[in-house]
Amino acid sequence: xxxxxxxxxxxxxxxxxxxxxxxxxxxxxxxxxxxxxxxxxxxxxxxxxxxxxxxxxxxxxxxxxxxxxxxxxxxxxxxxxxxxxxxxxxxxxxxxxxxxxxxxxxxxxxxxxxxxxxxxxxxxxxxxxxxxxxxxxxxxxxxxxxxxxxxxxxxxxxxxxxxxxxxxxxxxxxxxxxxxxxxxxxxxxxxxxxxxxxxxxxx
Numbered sequence: 001x002x003x004x005x006x007x008x009x010x011x012x013x014x015x016x017x018x019x020x021x022x023x024x025x026x027x028x029x030x031x032x033x034x035x036x037x038x039x040x041x042x043x044x045x046x047x048x049x050x051x052x053x054x055x056x057x058x059x060x061x062x063x064x065x066x067x068x069x070x071x072x073x074x075x076x077x078x079x080x081x082x083x084x085x086x087x088x089x090x091x092x093x094x095x096x097x098x099x100x101x102x103x104x105x106x107x108x109x110x111x112x113x114x115x116x117x118x119x120x121x122x123x124x125x126x127x128x129x130x131x132x133x134x135x136x137x138x139x140x141x142x143x144x145x146x147x148x149x150x151x152x153x154x155x156x157x158x159x160x161x162x163x164x165x166x167x168x169x170x171x172x173x174x175x176x177x178x179x180x181x182x183x184x185x186x187x188x189x190x191x192x193x194x195x196x197x198x199x200x201x202x203x
Contacts, residue, residue, distance in 0.1 A: 027087065027089075028052065028085055028086065028087055028088075029085070029086060029087075029088050029093070029127075030083055030084065030085050030086075030127065031083075031084050031086065031093065031096055031124075031127075031131075032059055032081050032082070032083045032084070032124075032125040032159050032162055033045075033081060033082055033084065033096075033100050033123070033124055033125070034059070034060075034079035034080060034081040034082075034120075034121060034122060034123035034124075034125075034155075035100060035103065035104035035106075035112065035122055036080070036104050036111075036112025036113070036115050036120045036122075037080060037112065037115050037120065037185075038056040038057070038080040038081060038082050038165065038169065039056070039169070039172040039173055039181070039182075039186055040103075040104075040112075040173075040185065040186050040189050041056075041081075041082045041103075041104070042054045042056050042082045042170075042171070042172065042173065043172075043173035043174070043186050043189070043190050044099065044103050044189065044190060044193045045082060045084050045096075045099070046171075046174075047190070047193065047194065047201055047202055048086070048091055048095075048096070048099060048197075048200055048201070048202065049090060049091060049200055049201055049202045049203070050086050050087045050088075050089075050090030050091030050095075051084055051085070051086045051091065051202075052085050052086065052087060053084070053085040054082050054083070054084050054085075055082065055083045055164050055165075055170065056080070056081075056082050056164070056165045056169045056170055056172070057080075057081055057082070057083055057162055057163050057164040057165045058071050058076075058078040058079070058080065058081065058119075058162070058163045058165060059078060059079055059081045059083075059123075059125050059159060059160075059161055059162045059163070060077060060078055060079050060081075060123065060125065060157060060160070060161070061076040061077035061078030061079075061161070062076060062077050063076040063077075063078070064161075064163075065163055066078055066163060067166070068165060068166055068169065071119050072117075072119065074117040074118050074119055076119075077118070078119060078163075079118070079119055079120070079121050079123050080119050080120060080165075081123070081125065081162070083162050083164075084096065091200065093131060093134060094134060094138065095200065097124070097134070097135060097138055099193070099197060099200065100124070101138075101142065101152075101154075102193075102196060102197075103189060103192070103193050104122060105122075106122045106148070106152045106153065106154045107148050107149070107150040107151060107152055107153060108122075108153070109121070109153045113185065121155060122152075122153060122154040122155065123154060123155040123156075123157065124154060124155070124156050124157075125157055125158065125159035125162075126156065126157070126158060126159060127159055132156060132158070135156045136156055139152055139154060139156065173186045173187075173190070
């Protein structure tokens with residue numbers, strides 16, 4: 001799967017290169033991604049070389065300053081997300097999308113494993129039209145490659161809000177390594193990520 005994703009990635013390098021001049025004047029950028037439980041996504045992206053900060057939170061809903069309880073109700077419209085700050089001179093937007101699509105199942109609607117509900121949807125919240133174009137083209141090419149048995153259902157939407165989650169959700173895996181969910185759900189995902197993306201890990 002990684003090899004096919006890498007091939008698809010190569011076909012959109014020219015699109016990504018168009019953003020290079022803009023990136024050079026903005027040393028750090030942010031990307032906001034939802035891939036199921038934000039504890040899992042945070043644990044993965046904290047290990048990526050070039051990522052300087054990862055904040056778990058909520059995006060895409062209609063309620064201001066939602067609590068975890070609010071979002072878990074599935075009634076606010078928010079997704080559990082991680083907002084990732086990164087250095088584009090070290091890791092590109094498309095690198096992060098490649099990791100994103102390779103570390104969760106983007107073909108299951110509003111569900112990742114046992115976590116079910118709209119708050120667990122697969123989603124990319126873009127910051128501008130260039131990011132939207134890259135994400136949509138990448139998704140289209142992945143679907144056309146038939147890499148997955150089913151079509152990718154990842155939502156691609158404009159970022160309209162981001163609310164950091166409560167403090168106890170931040171850096172959850174590192175602070176609670178012996179918790180059952182960490183041991184049986186997050187740890188295998190992180191180990192798989194490290195095995196597949198050794199060249200992109202922090203030293």
